[in-house]
Amino acid sequence: MTTVLEPPAIAPVTAPVTAPVDAPVGALTAGRTTARTAAVRVLLADGHHLFRSGLGALLDREDDLAVVAESPTAEEAAAEAARTRPAVAVLDPDLPGPGGPATAALIRDRAPATAVLLLTAQPRPADLQRAVADGIAGVLLKDVPPAALISAVRELARGGRVYDPRLVVDVVRSGHGVPLTPRELTVLGHVADGATINEVAAALSLSPGTVRNYVSAAIAKTRGRNRCDAIRIARERGWL
Template identity: 35%
Template sequence: MIRVLLVDDQQLIRAGLRMLLDAEDGMTVVGEAGDGRAAVEQAARLVPDVIVMDLRMPGVDGITATSRITAQRPAARILVLTTFGDDDHLYPALQAGACGFLLKDAPPAELLAGIRQAASGESPFSQEVLRRLVRRAVDARPEPPHRVEGLTTREQDVLDLVGEGLTNAEIADRLHIGVTTVKTHITALMTKTASPNRVRLALAAHRPHD
């Protein structure tokens, strides 16, 4: 059972999230907080598996709350859920210790999947956010793609396109294969390149030869 703490200053949003999560098998909401100060207190008291964190709140904001929670418990899994997907919110949240970043207009299925991913140690990101992370990471390391040892030709093709910041659907369309097949290749690539998430995998496409 994944125990979730909801943090948002809007009661209506918290109520909607609670209904969604409590109706899902394997998830339960163990607490709610309407501001960052309460979030820090409840995180310490309840020790939830995943904290769904809003960013803009009165008093102590979500970024500050995230930083305080991870300072107390570095292993805390904090999934940002916000309306604001710009870099001014994204990078400070990640630097504060958030493990993932979803936008509030994400489909319910994406949020539920993101919570499961966060609980299992992965880093869930909305596609728009992921694309920006990949682009920025690649721009910071502009080496051209290279061959990674032990990959099939198709896996290398998929890796190169991940390195360009393409989504699974875009990769499938480019290579004329199914999205499920793309996901299978990406799972194999993460194992072969020891990449814990898609951003690291994108960087693997641009890693220089040893």
């Protein structure tokens, strides 16, 4: 089931930090409600310590949710997903490393049962388009009400999908002006995040030749001189 949330009506998450700023990441989750074996296991990955800690405190207050790991980078997030096998991974698309979609692909490779929720600060329609094309279960803006975020985590754990209504509206409004297909946007987005052709092919289960064809199509449709120019044009127009 796909869920579109009601537009937010209250302030962003402002849950208090529950550990010293200089505490190691592992210390933030040590001792957290491990006895709640039936709780939905959640992985948090965000490069901002205060936001990540506040979000962890918010989710851990729920009896049916348990934050089992927190990670500041893509590489650590993928490793923690393999180790903890969470039901839901909440990721910042701008996480340090290969980027949100590529990190989501890494997590799915190492923990196939994990549903990914992208929590973004930027209202970019392309994030939603790429997420749908990549099979990512949820995309929300970071100013979503706390109750709505908690509901979204529960929905993803049940196998549902949740997308922020503001992004859906923007996609509908801009859809006719985007010449690239969702797959072309996904491939170009991976390349923009710094992935090589072979890395994109592995992440999307495509052949390198197919990836090159998608890149070539994106260059032609944006009328760019090369892939770098195509990425620049796509970003300027809000497609990436």
